[in-house]
Amino acid sequence: MKKLPVLKRLSNRKGSYSKRFRRSKAGNFFYFVFLILLGLFSVLPLIYAVLTSFKPLEELLVFPPRFFVMRPTVMNYTALPDLLSDLTIPFSRYVFNSIFVSVATTAFYIIISAMAAFVLAKGKWKGKNVYFWVVQFALMFNGTTLGIPCYLIYAKLHMIDTYWMYILPQLATTMGVFLMKQYIEGSVPDALLEAAKIDGAGYWRIFWHIVMPVVKPAWLTLMLFGFRDAWSNVPTTTILSEKLKTLPMITSQIVAGGTARAGNAAAITVIMMIPPILVYLISQSNVVEAMTSAGIKE
Amino acid sequence: MQKLSRKKNKQSSALRKNMPMYFMLAPFTVFFVLFTIIPILSSIALSFTSYDLLNTPSFVGLDNFKRMFLGDEVFGIVVKNTFVFAVIAGPIGFLLSFVLAWFVNEFSPKVRALLSFMFYAPSLVGNAYFIWKVLFSGDSYGYLNSMLLSLGVITEPILWLKTPEYIMPILIIVQLWQSMGVSFLANISGLQNISGDLYEAGTIDGVRNRWQELRYITLPCMSHMLLFSAVMQIQSAFSVSVIAIELAGFPSTQYAADTIVTHMTDTATVRFEYGYASAITLVLFLMMFATRLIVGKIMSMAGK
Numbered sequence: 001m002k003k004l005p006v007l008k009r010l011s012n013r014k015g016s017y018s019k020r021f022r023r024s025k026a027g028n029f030f031y032f033v034f035l036i037l038l039g040l041f042s043v044l045p046l047i048y049a050v051l052t053s054f055k056p057l058e059e060l061l062v063f064p065p066r067f068f069v070m071r072p073t074v075m076n077y078t079a080l081p082d083l084l085s086d087l088t089i090p091f092s093r094y095v096f097n098s099i100f101v102s103v104a105t106t107a108f109y110i111i112i113s114a115m116a117a118f119v120l121a122k123g124k125w126k127g128k129n130v131y132f133w134v135v136q137f138a139l140m141f142n143g144t145t146l147g148i149p150c151y152l153i154y155a156k157l158h159m160i161d162t163y164w165m166y167i168l169p170q171l172a173t174t175m176g177v178f179l180m181k182q183y184i185e186g187s188v189p190d191a192l193l194e195a196a197k198i199d200g201a202g203y204w205r206i207f208w209h210i211v212m213p214v215v216k217p218a219w220l221t222l223m224l225f226g227f228r229d230a231w232s233n234v235p236t237t238t239i240l241s242e243k244l245k246t247l248p249m250i251t252s253q254i255v256a257g258g259t260a261r262a263g264n265a266a267a268i269t270v271i272m273m274i275p276p277i278l279v280y281l282i283s284q285s286n287v288v289e290a291m292t293s294a295g296i297k298e
Numbered sequence: 299m300q301k302l303s304r305k306k307n308k309q310s311s312a313l314r315k316n317m318p319m320y321f322m323l324a325p326f327t328v329f330f331v332l333f334t335i336i337p338i339l340s341s342i343a344l345s346f347t348s349y350d351l352l353n354t355p356s357f358v359g360l361d362n363f364k365r366m367f368l369g370d371e372v373f374g375i376v377v378k379n380t381f382v383f384a385v386i387a388g389p390i391g392f393l394l395s396f397v398l399a400w401f402v403n404e405f406s407p408k409v410r411a412l413l414s415f416m417f418y419a420p421s422l423v424g425n426a427y428f429i430w431k432v433l434f435s436g437d438s439y440g441y442l443n444s445m446l447l448s449l450g451v452i453t454e455p456i457l458w459l460k461t462p463e464y465i466m467p468i469l470i471i472v473q474l475w476q477s478m479g480v481s482f483l484a485n486i487s488g489l490q491n492i493s494g495d496l497y498e499a500g501t502i503d504g505v506r507n508r509w510q511e512l513r514y515i516t517l518p519c520m521s522h523m524l525l526f527s528a529v530m531q532i533q534s535a536f537s538v539s540v541i542a543i544e545l546a547g548f549p550s551t552q553y554a555a556d557t558i559v560t561h562m563t564d565t566a567t568v569r570f571e572y573g574y575a576s577a578i579t580l581v582l583f584l585m586m587f588a589t590r591l592i593v594g595k596i597m598s599m600a601g602k
């Protein structure tokens with residue numbers, strides 16, 4: 001496929017940052033200390049979960065309670081296979097289910113949201129504004145009361161107890177469209193699209209080769225949110241067969257074991273956090289990479 | 299006649315030209331209508347009925363709304379709580395998520411990644427509010443109590459989550475802590491896409507310092523992302539419920555931590571008054587919607 005001339009111009013869009021006003025060294029240091037302190041407060045529960053997962057039982061019950069672990073043990077982790085051994089179907093199946101539905105949901109979520117957002121942000125058609133307002137309304141309309149009609153619709157569509165149950169409802173989430181639409185409006189200039197049109201690109205090519213690369217930071221961010229939600233999604237009322245269940249559904253059964261299993265529960269919490277953290281690292285390192293590579297081209 | 303057919307031709311060619319556009323909008327629209335719009339419409343319809351899940355809904359006109367504003371004592375309390383919550387947590391969350399993103403964005407990529415991760419962490423761990431339960435636990439096992447006890451600040455443990463004066467501030471802090479991630483990262487991604495050329499052009503046009511840069515370049519460029527994070531904050535501040543239930547229990551002492559959503563959840567899932575719960579959902583939505591309009595007005599005024 002021949003490269004659109006406009007893409008070359010695109011890579012020049014991000015200029016150097018040298019002309020910007022910078023904080024002084026001292027100011028930078030001050031901000032850093034301030035932000036680290038706030039950040040530590042923010043990340044405290046995560047640290048706590050990690051520390052707790054290495055605490056032996058007697059330290060979990062110690063008085064007065066201690067934040068830090070005195071004699072760390074990996075018992076909480078090594079006991080997990082035992083706890084999981086009396087499952088009726090192999091553990092690997094849950095792992096597969098979790099990864100499969102999370103990856104599929106996230107991929108569809110990004111593409112479908114981005115396509116709709118592109119049309120809402122840059123298309124010229126009647127009813128565009130009305131559509132966008134409806135999206136915003138829907139974002140603000142949430143309640144337990146939606147559960148019953150939703151369930152009836154799932155049942156009508158024969159989605160109950162299938163993989164679709166994990167994937168399709170999340171695709172109707174309006175947050176993704178809203179985020180992408182705002183981002184495309186804010187960072188894709190009309191002139192760029194016009195130029196691409198003159199170069200002979202159609203809607204699809206404009207979407208895939210111009211809009212998506214420009215808004216990469218936005219969909220990488222959406223990837224985080226989408227994956228996190230899909231990963232922790234627990235549709236207890238609509239997924240019934242054991243072979244379709246995901247990790248959070250099976251682990252909640254272990255966590256239900258009370259104080260005696262508080263350590264195991266913490267270990268599971270920590271393990272379950274790893275995939276979303278990996279996705280975060282992939283996403284954010286790509287955002288940075290997109291930035292620096294654009295700078296090098298110049 | 300000729301004119302008309304030409305017009306028709308023009309219309310159909312416009313339709314053909316826009317075909318790919320409608321194709322791109324279609325997948326989202328299908329799911330959106332099926333799983334969001336139809337349930338919302340049925341919920342609105344149910345709000346004019348009496349419905350207990352067993353018998354068919356019966357139309358009761360505006361009875362649910364009359365009951366809400368005239369007969370339901372708890373409703374007044376939860377509306378007040380929700381408003382206190384939204385008025386404090388909403389704007390603070392909005393400003394904080396932008397200010398933090400602005401601060402963080404100017405560090406080198408590595409430091410930025412570290413700090414971003416720290417602020418995003420709470421939304422990574424879905425059920426991490428359990429630490430706040432341990433921290434504020436009412437017996438002397440709670441971290442805060444045991445610390446204050448050993449320091450001699452207090453002589454007996456304080457029931458943090460059972461004392462009306464303390465519940466609200468604690469909930470606001472926890473809510474801010476948890477809802478920060480989404481707006482913060484959206485703002486970070488927005489800041490990263492502001493073209494460097496703009497800043498350069500700014501210096502030529504007479505931008506003298508970082509504040510002017512913020513005022514004349516950064517904020518205008520960020521207006522779209524700011525609207526997004528404002529709407530997300532409205533949504534999360536008005537519909538706080540899980541945190542309230544987990545930390546303060548349900549119902550909380552003197553309803554001090556009950557919100558419209560906890561009241562609605564209680565009505566629907568404990569008392570099975572679905573019609574009434576739907577009416578509460580509708581009223582909550584109207585409140586959020588009014589707030590959204592006001593915020594939109596304020597933001598467009600500030601933009602000028």
